[in-house]
Amino acid sequence: MAVAHETFEELRTAGLADVDPEIAELLGRELERQRGQIELIASENFTWPSVLEAVGSVPTNKYAEGYPGKRYYGGCEVVDEIEELARGRAKELFGAEHANVQPHAGAQANMAVYFAVLNPGDRVLALSLNHGGHLTHGLKVNFSGKLYDFHHYGVSRETMQVDYDDVLATAKEVRPALIVCGGSAYPRTVEADKFREIADEVGALLMCDMAHFSGLVAAGLHPSPVPHCDFVTSTSHKTLAGPRAGFVLCREEHASKVDRANFPGMQGGPLMHAIAAKAACFRIAMTDAFRDYQVQVRANADVLAATLIAGGYDVLTGGTDTHLVQLDLRRTEWTGLAAQERLEECKLTANRNTVPFDERPPMVASGVRLGSPAATMRGFDEDDFREVASIIVDSLNESSGLEELRARALVLCEKRPLYPGFRGYTSYIS
Ligand code: DSN
Numbered sequence: 001m002a003v004a005h006e007t008f009e010e011l012r013t014a015g016l017a018d019v020d021p022e023i024a025e026l027l028g029r030e031l032e033r034q035r036g037q038i039e040l041i042a043s044e045n046f047t048w049p050s051v052l053e054a055v056g057s058v059p060t061n062k063y064a065e066g067y068p069g070k071r072y073y074g075g076c077e078v079v080d081e082i083e084e085l086a087r088g089r090a091k092e093l094f095g096a097e098h099a100n101v102q103p104h105a106g107a108q109a110n111m112a113v114y115f116a117v118l119n120p121g122d123r124v125l126a127l128s129l130n131h132g133g134h135l136t137h138g139l140k141v142n143f144s145g146k147l148y149d150f151h152h153y154g155v156s157r158e159t160m161q162v163d164y165d166d167v168l169a170t171a172k173e174v175r176p177a178l179i180v181c182g183g184s185a186y187p188r189t190v191e192a193d194k195f196r197e198i199a200d201e202v203g204a205l206l207m208c209d210m211a212h213f214s215g216l217v218a219a220g221l222h223p224s225p226v227p228h229c230d231f232v233t234s235t236s237h238k239t240l241a242g243p244r245a246g247f248v249l250c251r252e253e254h255a256s257k258v259d260r261a262n263f264p265g266m267q268g269g270p271l272m273h274a275i276a277a278k279a280a281c282f283r284i285a286m287t288d289a290f291r292d293y294q295v296q297v298r299a300n301a302d303v304l305a306a307t308l309i310a311g312g313y314d315v316l317t318g319g320t321d322t323h324l325v326q327l328d329l330r331r332t333e334w335t336g337l338a339a340q341e342r343l344e345e346c347k348l349t350a351n352r353n354t355v356p357f358d359e360r361p362p363m364v365a366s367g368v369r370l371g372s373p374a375a376t377m378r379g380f381d382e383d384d385f386r387e388v389a390s391i392i393v394d395s396l397n398e399s400s401g402l403e404e405l406r407a408r409a410l411v412l413c414e415k416r417p418l419y420p421g422f423r424g425y426t427s428y429i430s
Pocket residue numbers: 043106134184185
């Protein structure tokens with residue numbers, strides 16, 4: 001393959017587009033893909049330009065195994081300050097006693113907590129994946145389900161919401177060492193205070209996985225699980241709108257166990273550029289502007305749910321308390337897979353998802369999970385989301401042609417440009 005810069009000296013100053021035009025071209029295409037469709041995947045977001053800068057920054061070059069002040073490498077004085085800022089801001093933002101900002105992602109954050117306080121074979125009680133949980137909450141093929149004895153609670157058939165009496169009854173039977181609340185497809189408030197009462201009654205520790213709604217928690221729009229839980233885990237790239245990464249908050253009494261579980265227990269060198277980006281994300285999340293963004297995320301999710309219902313479609317639980325809306329297609333001819341593909345043809349990106357008590361397998365599913373954070377980040381307001389929901393309804397009713405539906409989606413994309421002014425990945429940088 002021909003490369004424009006072939007000498008060592010040239011490589012030392014060449015930009016990506018010159019060194020690897022194929023990858024530069026793909027990055028450019030991915031930028032245009034993101035710009036040219038309406039992102040409705042509930043777990044995705046478009047992070048801030050400032051966070052993108054930090055993610056592409058020089059601490060990616062640094063080894064820093066250990067923690068600030070206790071590293072196994074020299075030259076850590078600057079990254080120590082970066083990690084201290086990230087830890088301090090995470091604690092301040094969420095009112096936590098201790099923060100570990102090293103987990104590479106949400107799965108590693110959950111793993112750090114499990115490794116800190118569980119022994120292989122210990123019993124854990126969590127929300128079933130089919131009812132909105134997560135694969136790291138005990139799926140048999142995941143490390144969590146392989147290492148620990150997970151049992152699951154579900155949602156009630158009547159309300160499709162967690163029934164706390166049922167959780168208590170299950171907890172009394174199972175006697176878990178740890179209860180996990182939160183999940184990846186649960187549209188309603190996670191009532192950590194009620195889980196605390198249950199955990200206390202059966203002598204269990206309590207962890208909340210708030211990955212999906214941590215941005216709402218930071219903005220005070222979802223009750224904080226932090227005062228009620230021994231451990232709270234999260235990603236930083238969903239509603240929180242930061243870099244793709246994870247973190248753990250915990251009570252001081254568990255701090256050293258969590259830290260040791262993460263390193264040296266599980267991870268090696270922390271991704272210091274990602275930690276710098278997490279620090280920036282936490283700082284942004286303390287601002288009034290961030291709160292305004294989250295208020296819009298919530299308003300848009302409500303409009304999305306209400307317009308889908310008005311259009312004749314079922315929304316699980318009849319609405320949402322969060323950023324997440326579960327379209328329940330069981331009364332229709334659509335499978336989740338077919339609906340996902342149909343929406344994609346109309347320039348709306350979402351993911352199929354099982355609904356509780358689904359009779360279809362996860363690869364087909366009977367639901368489509370939708371979310372408002374990403375489109376809200378590019379400026380969509382309630383009117384825009386009304387139009388998004390109307391495109392969804394028209395596309396599922398097959399009442400309009402694909403060309404027309406796609407054109408309506410593209411009008412919204414043009415009205416609300418993503419990363420305006422960002423010139424992409426095709427120019428030489430030195
Ligand atoms: N994959 C994420 C989601 O889509 O919710 C959870 O890790």
